[in-house]
Amino acid sequence: MEISERRAAITGxxxxxxxxxxxxxPLELTLDACLAAIEDAGLTxxxxxGLSTYPGAMAGQPGFTxxxxxxxHDALRLELEWWNxxxxxxxxxxxxxxxxxxxxxxxxxxxxxxxxxxxxxxQGKGGRGPIGGGAGAAGGKFRASGPMIEFTLPFRAYSxxxxxxxxxxxxxxxxxxxxxxxxxxxxxxxxxxxxxxxAIYRDPMSMDDYFAxxxxxxxxxxxxxxxxxxxxxxxxxxxxxxxxxxxxxxxxVEAVGSALRGRPSWDQFDDLTTMALRDASAMLWExxxxxPSDVDVAELYDGFSFITxxxxxxxxxxxxxxxxxxxxxxxxIALEGELPLNTHGGQLSAGRLHGYGFxxxxxxQLWGEAGARQVSGSPQVALAAAGGGPLAGCLLLTAD
Amino acid sequence: MSEKPxxxxxxxxxxxxxxxxxxxxxxLQFLRCGPCGSYVHPPAPVxxxxxxxxxxxxxxxxxxxxxxxxxxxxxxxxxxxxxYVVAIVEIEEQPDVRLMTNIVGCPPEAVxxxxxxxxxxxxxxxxxxxxxxxxxx
Numbered sequence: 001m002e003i004s005e006r007r008a009a010i011t012g013x014x015x016x017x018x019x020x021x022x023x024x025x026p027l028e029l030t031l032d033a034c035l036a037a038i039e040d041a042g043l044t045x046x047x048x049x050g051l052s053t054y055p056g057a058m059a060g061q062p063g064f065t066x067x068x069x070x071x072x073h074d075a076l077r078l079e080l081e082w083w084n085x086x087x088x089x090x091x092x093x094x095x096x097x098x099x100x101x102x103x104x105x106x107x108x109x110x111x112x113x114x115x116x117x118x119x120x121x122x123q124g125k126g127g128r129g130p131i132g133g134g135a136g137a138a139g140g141k142f143r144a145s146g147p148m149i150e151f152t153l154p155f156r157a158y159s160x161x162x163x164x165x166x167x168x169x170x171x172x173x174x175x176x177x178x179x180x181x182x183x184x185x186x187x188x189x190x191x192x193x194x195x196x197x198x199a200i201y202r203d204p205m206s207m208d209d210y211f212a213x214x215x216x217x218x219x220x221x222x223x224x225x226x227x228x229x230x231x232x233x234x235x236x237x238x239x240x241x242x243x244x245x246x247x248x249x250x251x252x253v254e255a256v257g258s259a260l261r262g263r264p265s266w267d268q269f270d271d272l273t274t275m276a277l278r279d280a281s282a283m284l285w286e287x288x289x290x291x292p293s294d295v296d297v298a299e300l301y302d303g304f305s306f307i308t309x310x311x312x313x314x315x316x317x318x319x320x321x322x323x324x325x326x327x328x329x330x331x332x333i334a335l336e337g338e339l340p341l342n343t344h345g346g347q348l349s350a351g352r353l354h355g356y357g358f359x360x361x362x363x364x365q366l367w368g369e370a371g372a373r374q375v376s377g378s379p380q381v382a383l384a385a386a387g388g389g390p391l392a393g394c395l396l397l398t399a400d
Numbered sequence: 401m402s403e404k405p406x407x408x409x410x411x412x413x414x415x416x417x418x419x420x421x422x423x424x425x426x427x428l429q430f431l432r433c434g435p436c437g438s439y440v441h442p443p444a445p446v447x448x449x450x451x452x453x454x455x456x457x458x459x460x461x462x463x464x465x466x467x468x469x470x471x472x473x474x475x476x477x478x479x480x481x482x483x484y485v486v487a488i489v490e491i492e493e494q495p496d497v498r499l500m501t502n503i504v505g506c507p508p509e510a511v512x513x514x515x516x517x518x519x520x521x522x523x524x525x526x527x528x529x530x531x532x533x534x535x536x537x
Contacts, residue, residue, distance in 0.1 A: 130476035143411035150416070151442060153408040154529055155500050157486045158476035165470035166488055173468070173513045215483070218471040267488050267500045268441070272468050 003287050008100035009250035010397070011110070011238040012041025013363045018198055018231030018351050020120045026066030026230070030116040031075055033232035041236040042247025043110060048236075049081040050108030054095035054115055054355070056085025061131075063122025066232060072114065082107040090258035090280060091301075091387025092355025093395060097256045099237040100395075109239050115356040116232030123228060130158035151267065161225055161304060163266045164388055165217040168306035170272040172219060177309070177324035179219050183210045184330040185305035185341075186223040186348050192335060193345025195373035200227050201349045224305040229351035233360050249400040251366050254381075257284030257394040264390040273321070274310050277385065277392035281314035284394050292316040295396075296379030297365045298339055299358035302346040307388040312341075315383065315394070340375045355386030359395065366399045405479050409527050415443045418457030423521030423528020430497060432458035439497045462519035464489035464532055467498060471508045485511050489532055505533030 014036025016029040038045060057068025069085035072078075082102045090097060092115060099111035131149065144153040157163060171177050187210065193199035205223065213221040243250035257280035262269045269275060285291070292315060300311040309323040317339055318326035327333055333341035344350045344361040351357070362382035364370050378399075385394035412420050419441075422429035430439040433447035434454035440447055447455060469487035485503040490496070503511045504520070517532035 142408060144408050145411040145413075147442065150410050152500055154410050154527075155486060155502050155531075156405065156407060156472065156479075156484060157500055158408075159474070161474065162470055162472055162486050166468040166486070169470055170468040170513065215471070215473040217474060217486075218483075220470075267498050268496075270496070272488065 001287075003255060004104040005097070005100045005253045005256045007104040007240050008253045009238050009240045009243045010235055010253070010363055011243050011246045011248060011250050012037045012039070012043065012236035013360055014038070014040055014234040015360060016116070016232040018200075018229055018353065020200060020229055021124070022230040023121050024230065026116055026118040027071055027075065029118070029230060030067040030072060030114055030232045033116065033234040034072060034076065034112055034114050037112065037234035037236050040248070041110070041238070043236065045076050045078060047110050048078050048112045050099060050102050050111030051078060051080055051083040052095045052099040052102070052111055052113045053085040054089065054092045055087035058087070063117060063119035063228070066116030066118050067114070082111070090260065090393035091391035093359060093384065093386045093393035094258060096235060096237060096359065096395065097258050097393050100253055100256060103237055103239040106239070109242050111237045112234060113237055114232060114234040115354055117228070117352065117354055118230040119228035119352065120230050131160065147265070159217070160388070161217045161220055164304040164306055165220045167272055167275065167310070168219050171306065171309070174273055175321035175324060180207070181324035181328045182219065182224065182305050182309065183207060184327040184333065185302060185308045186210060188330050188333050189302065189342050189346040189348040189350070192343050192373055193349035195371070196344050196350055199345040199350040200229060220304060220306075223348065226303050226347035226352040227349070229353065231351060231353055233353050233356035235359065248367065251363055252398045252400060254290060254396040254398050255284050255287035256396070257281055257392070259283035260390060260392065266389045269390070274314060275307075275388055275392065276390050277307070277311050277387060277394075278314045280385070280387075280392040280394050281311070281316070284396055285316065288396055290381060290396065294381050295339065295383050296377070296381050297343060297362065297375050298341050298383045299343065299362045299385070300341065300383070301355060301358060301386040301388065302342060302348050303352065303388055305348065308342065308346070311385050315385070335373060335375060343370060343373050343375060358386055359384040362397055366397060403480070404522055404524065405481060405484070406477055407524055407529060409524055412526060419443060420527040422457070422459070423523070423530060426521070427459040428462045428519045428530050429457045429459050431455040439491070439494045441497045460491055460493045463492040463535065464499070464517050464519070465492070465495070466503065466511060466513055466515040466517060468513055469503060469511050483508050487511065487532070489517060499530065502531045503533070504531050510534070
């Protein structure tokens, strides 16, 4: 089997200002990240011949997307050979995986990938909103239809917090996982965020603080839920043989995972203790001779804390059901531990850049540019994974 | 039943009408495949197991088991009854047919995985929302 994604490399990264309620034009934030990534790679916009994003332009959920492919294409007057945007792909990083395919197939040489959000500003002072607006802006006349919401919203399950909480609860039931164990995802993120000047929440958090937080949807308290922000992240995915001429040593794509072998559903998936990430993880290791013990740093999606635990199990850092014991005490997942995890603070403390933040941090760590939070010993292999429920995509990356 | 909470209602279509409106006759209904007998949910034009199009809305017993649940505390929309229980139940006839639903008729703290429950319906405009209450032991 040819592992075609090895024809792809990440050659540049960029990030806009990230913060709570910046009140800035989301397209401008997006372009800031895109231009930073182009410059970081040592390219100009004339070199960009592909464009990819998640989820692209969409209506009805303010803040969830800051720009679509066409807006960025036009604002930068790009000349494209290939472009792609949409939500029906293997999670947020599906857009990057698609870019890897595009360069591997020779459709494009340098694909600009971006993801932007402005959820903090969109939510204003009202806090986190329900999916689809819940009550609906249309005077309560909104009717739920379509696979994601027809069978959730009528049952008052307004948020992915509810949906993911039920997976966590089932995991607790089957394997004896506890809130004390799950708390380590949040505590570890906060500890790392203290070392990241761009993180949102940097004050220390104790186990007592965690247990004092208000409940959102059992077993999740506030600190199990990520923090909405405004900001954008971008990458340049280049055809590997062009990468040698660029500014940075390329980051190699060793393998990707995009599989969804179970039913694409929050409630009909065959195993309620795991999610699509089980399948994406399996596919990734089927495509590489490396193994979990080779991974020097892991950046695993934490839209809700339990999703990270599920990724840890699915990726084989421990056995199924043993994730709680694996993270207990937090030593294994600490910066100096055997599996440094979410080294920037994750979405729980560094902000919900929605998947792209994990890949960004994986690159920063492989380039050795993480400053106070740099994993020691020059990490050579990193895992970046994003998505929960039926959405999941992951990339195994190696330093050149 | 106490005062009905606000609900976002589903859009009723010819394809899902048997499910959302079956409660008018006190029936929890799913599409059932003629050739292989399996229940198909959510509604689809073909059976996911054998691909037959011979599907007929069929009432089930309404008995189910709680597969998992959560107590929702967060006021996503205004409501007087926080925390309320969101659950996924498995229907007695075919456990891999699951419903996200609410558990009513007991204190939220009493709900547990494995709990035996039975359907009841909450009427809202033109739909009957299937919720579940504990079956007395």
